[in-house]
Amino acid sequence: MSVRTIATALALTLASAGLAQAQAPKNTAQAKPQQTQTVAPAPTRIQQFKAWGAYSYKSGASTVCYVLSVPTTKEPASVDHGDIFFIVSQRPGQNISYEPQAMMGYTMQANSKVTVTIDKKNFTMFTKDKAAWVENAAEEPALVAAMKTGHAMSVAAVSGRGTKTSYNYSLQGIGAALKQIESCK
Template sequence: MFARQIAIALSLMLAGTSIAAAQAPNRIQQFKAWGAYSYKQGNGTVCYVLSVPTTKEPASVDHGDIFFIVSQRPGQNISYEPQAMMGYTLQANSKVTVTIDGKNFVMFTKDKAAWVENAAEEPALVAAMKTGTNMSVSAVSGRGTKTSYAYSLAGISAALKQVESCK
């Protein structure tokens, strides 16, 4: 089941790139709730850590496959880019809120994904993930359903350390 979710996450990440230029992900190692992965894209390597929510609310709706990813793309000068990936289209012009230990980070949305609205806050979000215990993500679906997800942050520091030297 988890391998299927990883394959779906990778396909969503690659949506804007040439599939022929990318290869299947290589699972580097699992660190508690977070896995470290890499794949070749063109002449470079993309590395990322990924986790799935421990709970999904409301429980009565089909959320599809949900992920939180932090990726590294050295060839594109992208370092530790957090991204929320949903199994449904998000409400147009809505925001996703990531909360760690009472601190909120706002993400902008496009289709089924969300990224940190102010890129300068990406390092602070990643730092909060490393020192936090739990993380929640709140969103609104295209149908107007308010959703929330809880994530364990156990293993995030070790997983990020594993992809630190991505080349």
């Protein structure tokens, strides 16, 4: 994965984190943090674990750690998807542990949902612009646990133009990558 791709993912993550709080559904158990930073700090790659990389960057006085992967397949193949990522971040300074987020290279349809499927178990995410977060924050640990033990993960979304898209991710290395950021401080 190139540094430019990772920097793009980081910038998108920072830019969209504040949007989540403003758009969080009423049943969300925890509010997503607002980010006021406009210039993304350069991420440091800690280590690559098969399909998942572990990264960190400084945000003020605290460190933010995350794991990131890109899809192995993108459907429909005939459209430009842009840069697509699935991220699980840890922000100890903000009391956030293992927050899953889907990042698309396009704006998603307003008020649409993203479905993450791991071994036939579905998780629903709410959307805002190019990002999606678990609709019920209380389900975040279950999604992360399913990622650690699962064999296959797919993500289905709808673009702002109404195009149904889907992405398959390898879960190889996710457990080791998450373990690497476990002690993020």
